[in-house]
Amino acid sequence: MATSQAIAGSYAPPSGIEHVNVRHADRFTVVGNHLSQHRKLSLAARGLALHIQSLPPGARIGIKVLATRLPDSEHRIAGALRELEQHGYLKRTRERSPDGRIYTRTVSYNHPDPAARDKAQTVAPRPKPRPAPAPAAPPDPVPVPTPAPRVPAPTAKKPPRPPLPQPLHPLPQLLQAAALLLVGLQRQDAELRLTEKEIDLLAPGVAAWFERDASPADVRKALTEDLPRPVRFPAQLLRHRLTVSLPSGHSLPAAFRPVPMQNCDDCDRAFRAAEPGRCDACEDAQGWASPRP
Incomplete structure (x- = not known):
């Protein structure tokens, strides 16, 4: 008599990602899914945005500075910064300091929505309004003076640019x-x-x-x-x-100081030397090795 056998169904492993999460108590950065799942930003731009948002205020994020921290090239970092600017996560403007130097001011946004940039991080609850007092008798209307015509202020002329320094002796x-x-x-x-x-x-x-x-x-x-x-x-x-x-x-x-001109004590010919004396021709003719005291 044949023995019947139960055939178990084939096992299919679960598909898709599985997450093993640990709750962070310190040293973490909150990033919105609008950045991590952005369909138009490259992976390099997303990673760079995460790195920039994790930095403290005042940290330098120039292209050369970032290239020393990250394994990416300066060309790739520059392209990622342009992507973040294009999609509203970064803003770079050139400004002038009080001493006349030009520097780049960089602002990082954790949300690309312009309205969200201007929202306060925390909104304090508004106090309840006090009951309005009884209305008083309206005062007599005050005559409104006629405003004087506004005269535009004269345009201030820019001071002339200082000239480039010139050498006293252009050797x-x-x-x-x-x-x-x-x-x-x-x-x-x-x-x-x-x-x-x-x-x-x-x-x-x-x-x-x-x-x-x-x-x-x-x-x-x-x-x-x-x-x-x-x-x-x-x-x-x-x-x-x-x-x-x-x-x-x-x-x-x-190295650049010119040798002064001297007049020979014998022939009065001009020659260059550190001290007065005789020229080379007179020295050779007379057989003197040094100037006459």
């Missing part, structure tokens, strides 16, 4: 060193690329810094420190910094 080697420094700035920062005409215009300003005992490292630091991002007009920015931050030194570096 060729001094201007050449200044031009080489300006050419080298683009190797340090690609946004400081200058044309040949702009380098010729700015080289005297750098030479004026050299005349005031500023080293090439000092000039390079003054021109590249705390740059606004992006640098839209590099030549105008460098001209402004060369003008307003000019040091107060007065002596030429030793």
